[in-house]
Amino acid sequence: MGKVVLVTGVARQLGGRFVRRVQREPGVERVIGVDAVPPEHDLGDARFVLTDIRQPTIGKLLAETRADTVVHMDLNAAALGPRGRRVPTASAKETNVIGTMQLLGACQKAPSVKRLVVRSSTSVYGAAPRDPAVFTEATQPKSLPGGGFAKDVAEAEGYVRGFARRRPDVAVRVLRLATVLGPYADSPLADYFALPVLPTVIGYDPRLQFVHEDDAVEALRIAACGPARGATASGTYNIAGDGVLTLSQAARRLGRPTLPLPLPALRWAGAALRSVGVADLSAEQVRLLTHGRVVATREARERLGFTPAYTTAEAFADYARGRGPGPVGPAVLARAVDELAGLLAVDGGHDFRGSGAPSRAQDRIP
Structure with missing residues (x-):
């Protein structure tokens, strides 16, 4: 008998891609996809079951299918409604927290369950002014998240740790994914970068890290089906592409101008964008766009056996190609910024680049 893999959250692009990929894995006999809304994409030969993980029916499904591997991908910043539309944050919180509790109870x-893989997020570290330059899996956030997706993830991971103590016979792997980008990326930050003008916080140029959607799927595949390299199959792993990009570098590579705003004004702009459904620029996203976040990935390489194929810059470049050129070409925008920086340096009698604008050398950081 081969593996029987049950996957939650398959109505999203990443969940659907993982389902199609894991079916090709040697030794996998059956794949069952679960979600509260029908997927609009193909799931290959997988069996789809329309069910809400917040309901006790998930326990009956596990007993019926005798799944030995459960991949929980239904942790998201926004819930998915009919026709792929995002629904209010309250619905997402219920799925993230109550749904995770119900699934773990089942x-x-x-x-039959012998392996559990949880798709988590680096959002669990938060984003604060006193944060370390690089987070490791053992680093505690300087300030606990007060709400939003980051708090949901922190609560969900707490329940997962409790499950691991109660079922030591189950290999538990938690993958903390950085922001997933690529041609089909579906995330609040992907929507933010699609804006014609990018609102930013005056005086801040945060360092950002991304993981390509192909790498995210591969990391999940290894966690679900691959052997462990360390002494134990369980563990928590940061998953991100090598290197970083500053927000100003990302804007220039997209060919999109930025609009520096005072922090209160950006919060107001985020609320306005959310109200019209253009982008979900929540308070949590504003903190990320202010302070940034970078994580170490050594544990994933050495213990999980995962090495990303895309750097952060390459993942962002693939996302940019999928979105098309911005209103201003990257080369034109770069020349304009350089000329403006030169003028300000002459007029102000100091080096404008030293106050936060990226230099050409900085712009080549991978």
Whole structure:
């Protein structure tokens, strides 16, 4: 008998891609996809079951299918409604927290379950002014998230740790993914970068890290089906592309101008964008666009056996190609910024680049 893999959150692009990929894995006999809304994309030969993980029916499904591997991908910043539309944050919180609790309760009662993989997020580290330059898996956030997706993830991971203590026979792997980007990326930050003008915080140029959607799928595949390199199959792993990009570098590579705003004004702009459904620039996203976040990935390489194929810059470049050119070409925008920086340096009698604008050398950081 081969593996029976049950995957939650398959109505999203990343969940659908993982389902199609894991079906080709040697030794996988069956794949069951679960979501509260029908997927609009193909799931290959996988069996789709329309069910809400917040309901007790998930326990009956685990007993019926005798799944030995559960991949929980239904942790997201916004819930998915009919026709792929995002629904209010309250619905997402219920799925993230209550849904995770219900799923773990079902796994605890299912003797067939031997491996659990949870798609988490680097949002669990938060974004604060006193943060370390690089987060490791053992780093505690300087300030606990007070709400939003980051708090949901922190609560969900706490429940996962409790499950691991109660079921030590189950290999538990938690993958903290950086922002996923690529041609089909579906995330609040992907929507932000699609804006014609990018609002930013005056005086801040945060360092950002991304993971390509192909790499995210591969990391999940290794966690679900691959052997462990360390002494134990369980663990928490940061998943991100090598290198960083500053927000100003990302804007220039997209060919999109920025609009520096005072922090209160950016919060107001974020609320306005959310109200019209253009982008979900939540308070959590504003903190990320202010302070940034970078994580170490050594554990994933050495213990999980995962090495990203795309750097952060390459993942962003693939996303940019999928979105098309911005209103101003990257080369034209770069020349304009350089000329403006030169004028300000002459007029102000100091080096404008030293106050936060990226230099040409900085712009080549991978």
